[in-house]
Amino acid sequence: MKYEAVIGLEVHVQLSTKSKIFCSCSTEFGADPNTHVCPVCLGMPGVLPVLNKQVVEYTIKAGLALNCDIQRKSVFARKNYFYPDLPKGYQISQYELPICLNGFIEIEIDGVKKKIGITRIHMEEDAGKSIHGENLGSPAHSYVDLNRTGVPLIEIVSEPDIRTPEEARAYLQKLKTILEYIEVSDCNMEEGSLRCDANISLRPVGETKFGTKTEIKNMNSFRNVQRAIEFEIKRQAKILDEGGTIVQETRLWDPNKGITVSMRSKEEAHDYRYFPDPDLVPLIVENDWIEKVKSTLPELPDAKKERFMKEYGLPSYDAEVLISNKHYADYFEQSVKNHNNPKAISNWIMSEVLRDVNEKGCNIFELNVKPEHIAEIVKLIDDGKISGKIGKEVYQLVLESGKSPAKIVEEKGLIQISDESAIEEIVKKVLEANPKEVERYKNGEKKLQGFFVGQVMKETKGKANPKLVNQLLQKLLS
Structure with missing residues (x-):
């Protein structure tokens, strides 16, 4: 073990609200493309977002269940980047002042418990979905479905406290279980309700300074998260052993080939040009509201x-x-x-x-x-x-x-036979039919009792009381 892995996970969780975060469009999965949209989530000029109160309550609930401090004031920000399926050209998220800070989850592996810190939880809207044309008539074309645009998400960012792929998987499983218990998300990975990105770097054992990290995307199961991290650790270790340098980048996981492949250089926060969203006032959460949400928490x-x-x-x-x-x-x-x-x-x-x-x-x-x-x-x-x-x-x-x-x-007619005399007759019959086995038993092969029990059960079609069968066998064989 020449290197130590430093792993942090960013988990996007779709909240189970019936409507989107800033408009009243449905969040239902599986509708025809571009049918759950309106001028707000399509980013038309002049429209104004209105915050969904239930999104805030679900986020507070998640924060409390994950041992976070709920911030009395949080601010929405614009995260600027270009995706074909991001109509406004920016995503409404939270940056400098998120709603939840400083939480943790406790995991257990082989009887050993460990706390994994949670840096922050913030609210944001989802982007749309690009569908590439293999099954849509023209492989040369891509299509955009904006139904998912504006669907409410929380992003849960862990501290870089995870050291092994097994710890990463345990963290995700525990996180999913907690979110399901508090019923803020169905956590359906196949439908994209829970998505995970992993940041991984290596450093020599004993070193305290972090190495250069890569981010892995496109992981749709706990098993794939574990496999991707395992591969990335080996890939980075090989580069370092050969005297190379790790490039900070975003990589995609290819589950079929079992490898990560380079996607693009890794963005920094300044690349997104965050600034407070001028259409949304700061969110103020009063203590009474937090206490009201806390009273709805189930047994965790x-x-x-x-x-x-x-x-x-x-x-x-x-x-x-x-x-x-x-x-x-x-x-x-x-x-x-x-x-x-x-x-x-x-x-x-x-x-x-x-x-x-x-x-x-x-x-x-x-x-x-x-x-x-x-x-x-x-x-x-x-x-x-x-x-x-x-x-x-x-x-x-x-x-x-x-x-x-x-x-x-x-x-x-499956009632167990518990009549002692009836069972005794069957036991005697079995012993008489197997004299050689009886002799071997008496000569010390005590394990043959299991054979006799099996024969009695066969005779009674499994209906003899096994306790009585064993008692009677011991009595008659002695």
């Missing part, structure tokens, strides 16, 4: 994890998985309300339910298996009415039909 992930461990006796790993998504946590708690066996319910959610959520790519509450169904399956097992193996069979039938587990057990 770290607090929920601590409570799950304390209240439900869950291991740290289980709690971490369940709180990683607000819907998972809600699903778990609704299940436990129906049957108080938190650890067993947690096991079922993590092994069965989340597998199907990932396979189907759906919200956990969209599955046919509802929280009360998981509770019912666990209760049927706890009451000795079905075995764990039958429980998995019942789960699959619930997943397919949405029927109650108890009803499925009744209809399919």
Whole structure:
């Protein structure tokens, strides 16, 4: 480890307001091109922006959840640059006086906790979208869709506290989870609701001065962020090892080739010629407003994890998985309300339910298996009415039909056999059919008990009470 990486992330988050930041146009995703536009977001001469109050409230909410100081006075600025899909020729953003400062997120990797500082959060409007013509009739042409112009964003800028690609990924996952908990954004990376740029530089281990940084854009998943940073660290290290110089530039990530490629020289703040927007007065946020927003904050992930461990006796790993998504946590708690066996319910959610959520790519509450169904399956097992193996069979039938587990057990005749005399007869039958295995068991091969259990289960189609089966096997084999 000759070099230390210094990584800072800039995350753009689309807020879940129904209208844009400075006009009443819809923010709905997927509409026909250039249908959610008006003179304000098209930048027509003479129009005036009007600030969306909910954008401010959502930004304050994000700032509070990310441990920021909310500034009583903030100012909107014009950031001047030319994009074909930026109609005004400038973006309304915030520069010298943003609304949130000095926050942090705590991440945990392999049991080690670390605070990552947040420099600032500021509000801004999104630009439009350029669509290149491969699928639009003429590869030689590009088209502009301005529906996204004026959609409200917050930009969350981290301190350069991140040192590894794994820390970067953990930071982004934690940030996404918090934003989803407070319901200010859907954080849908595929639709561009959460976008990340990474600034990366290297310096010799032990050095305190920063190296020359490059910025990487065009990353649409946590995995790609991690891969891009890994590649960029190797690329820069190779240049430094060969005596070369790192060029400050913006680079694009090519996920297909697994490389970063040069896009343009990196802009500095003076390149954008920031100045206060003359059409928007300074934003004054009173204490009462901050307190009102604070009262709407839900229980946040770290607090929920601590409570799950304390209240439900869950291991740290289980709690971490369940709180990683607000819907998972809600699903778990609704299940436990129906049957108080938190650890067993947690096991079922993590092994069965989340597998199907990932396979189907759906919200956990969209599955046919509802929280009360998981509770019912666990209760049927706890009451000795079905075995764990039958429980998995019942789960699959619930997943397919949405029927109650108890009803499925009744209809399919899956009630567990717990009659000791009936099971004893089957055990005797199995032992008589396998004399060689019985002899080997008696000669010390105790692991053959699993074989006998399997044979009994086969005979009973999985319906024998496994606890009774094991007890009777030990009794008869001894």
